Amino acid sequence: MRAAGRKTVSRTKTAQGARLSLVPREAARNHDRAAVSRDVLDHHLGYFTRRFQVWVFQDFIRALSEIDIRPAQYSVLTVIGANPGLSQSDISQCLGIERARLVRMLDRLDRRGLTRRLESSRDRRSHALHLTREGEKLLRQAKTLAAQHEARLADKLGSDNHRIMLGILRQFRV
Amino acid sequence: MRAAGRKTVSRTKTAQGARLSLVPREAARNHDRAAVSRDVLDHHLGYFTRRFQVWVFQDFIRALSEIDIRPAQYSVLTVIGANPGLSQSDISQCLGIERARLVRMLDRLDRRGLTRRLESSRDRRSHALHLTREGEKLLRQAKTLAAQHEARLADKLGSDNHRIMLGILRQFRV
């Protein structure tokens, strides 16, 4: 196509200091923009992990948008559903969500009629968290939708890769 | 109020059918808290990816704290360093950072004397982004620290797993 960009590109690769005023934005015009980042951040697992995680969450959010449940909410509902009676501190520790953050999240879930904070008869400081009937029903829908999302993810990633990553990350313990 | 807990607890893992009022948070007390989440979210790659990514970023931030560079800043500096003259839109697209977000980030980097927005002689709407001398120097330090972080990550993950994940995620294109 255009001949002009070639020098610029080779310049940037070799890190030679060509003059800005003479060869200004040619690089930008001719680059496959995605390739720019690929070159330079290629060894950085954190970078790829972040971009991957953002994609996964966006897909998850879309998948569960019809019931308006976000990833953090899903994890909280799931854990409460499987372990009714846990306290907020328990949830906080096992999911790595700040205690302070959980308060507002549970306020919201309570208001939506999905969860309840019952008194703990054993420690009057803490609450025993439960799902309401409606919360259980919604969680079942959520799990169905989440499974569809997971299938799409496995498809996009390749099911082998999906399995491999699960294996690696599951044993990665914070 | 206290009566409300009746059947709920019997659904827990240990499922001794204990009454909430009598043996209320026993589950929480006896659980390995981390194990609670592992059980229920076991098939969800997004969950593990998120927790992993948080760990990696925390380690990265700690690793570069002495030069006060965060992950997003690092990626921007790196890409500009390798491709001087790119516009803000270019960076925005290739790194997936919002145009609006980039403005304030570059304001800050400019104020710190690390980057400069030069005029583009080809499109007077856009800027040609460059590192200052000081920016290049800081980027070199950043890369050294980032490499140390990466080595620690490979060590924590196992170098085989590190390589495998890089391979999988690098080919995962948004």
Add this chain to the structure above:
DNA sequence: TATTGTTATACTCTATAACTATA
């Protein structure tokens, strides 16, 4: 003294919309 839930604050990041000056 330490912990639980809570309130509050601040900062990062994401997602928009709208404005200006250019193209």
Add this chain to the structure above:
DNA sequence: TATAGTTATAGAGTATAACAATA
């Protein structure tokens, strides 16, 4: 009309500190 940079706003998430009630 569309795009580049900018401003503004709103919400999620993260990180703290502090406080009252309770352990």
